[in-house]
């Protein structure tokens with residue numbers, strides 16, 4: 001029996017839909033998201049991305065081959081250079097200083113999600129870790145594509161969140177997500193059904209933690 005990423009995604013299709021089509025995402029798309037909710041999300045996402053950078057570094061550490069090591073490095077580059085670069089620019093535009101970012105406490109949703117992924121990677125193997133990382137990379141790439149297809153999505157300068165959407169629909173980010181899916185498809189082809197079931201649990205856990213992250217942003221919770 002051979003499994004694919006699509007089957008993994010399908011195994012938690014209801015939570016996957018809630019994650020991708022969350023109110024936070026819809027409001028980013030039509031430009032109606034409260035600026036304070038976005039600021040709260042931005043600040044927490046900065047902290048999130050730092051921890052995810054550590055998780056991709058853990059993937060590099062756990063990589064047995066040069067190909068795996070290169071794949072982990074590409075994920076780390078996507079987080080550190082592409083996403084965190086934009087975040088820091090964004091924070092400047094939204095008057096959030098570097099000092100404020102460095103003094104921020106982590107919200108519970110940030111702590112729960114990032115430490116779940118790091119713990120899964122520490123106690124499991126490289127496949128467990130990449131499955132825990134997948135909703136982050138693959139999910140944002142998919143939700144950017146979904147947003148661009150929605151008739152209610154406002155593009156251009158009249159949407160204050162235009163640059164955010166553009167970053168996730170960019171060729172570089174979409175390519176990083178496709179590379180993650182290809183890597184997962186190769187590994188999933190060899191796993192037995194009992195192992196696939198464990199991986200579905202990890203994927204669903206990470207997807208639910210993404211939903212909590214949107215909720216945290218929308219309700220500006222700590």
Ligand SMILES: Cc1ncc(CN)c(N)n1
Pocket residue numbers: 045048049083135136137140210213
């Ligand atoms: C919470 C969260 N999840 C995913 C991404 C996209 N890497 C992000 N920036 N933040």
